[in-house]
Amino acid sequence: MADKRGERPAHPLAQSRPRQDGRPRQGRRPLPPGEQFFTPGATGLRRKIELRSAAPLVFLFQLPRWIAPAVLVALMLAAFAVSSFWGGLAVLPVIAFVSWLAYMSWPSLGTGGRIMRVALLTFLILVAADRFGAF
Known part of the structure; x- marks a missing residue:
């Protein structure tokens, strides 16, 4: 998909797309600057997961910064408060x-x-196992 000048963008998700009339979208933060959006040279499963994850990552970035941590904290509080299957x-x-x-x-x-990250995942798995009654 080439633009009006015949140039191709690096990747359609690597930049905030303007509306069809050319003006930038209102209320949306531009994507953060960075070297790469995808892992260079990725193949196989990693490439597939990165391509499928691009849209959810952009969606999460467009949300207010407090929403994802608030939801995760609420879920963890529920997990700690309810010591049963529901936790x-x-x-x-x-x-x-x-x-x-x-x-x-x-x-x-x-x-x-x-x-x-391995320590955090181990802790979370142990919390889930405890709530499911494995211990």
Whole structure:
């Protein structure tokens, strides 16, 4: 898809798309500056997941900054408050979200960041196992 000058953008999701009349969209934050939107040289499963994750990541970025953390905190509070099967169900979306973000950011992380993500996921899995009665 070429623009009016015949140039192709790097990727359609890598920049905030203007409306059809050429004006920028109102109320939307532009995507953050960065070196790459996708992992360079990614193939196979990583490439497929990154391509499928591009739209949800852009959607999350367009939301007010407080919504995602507020939802995650509410789910974790529910998981801690309810020590039954329902508490385990409350922590499952948190595990899924943190796992997805950990997978997406893994190539750009150092050793410390990787250890922290593995520790967080281990903690969340232990909370879910406790609520489901595995312990």
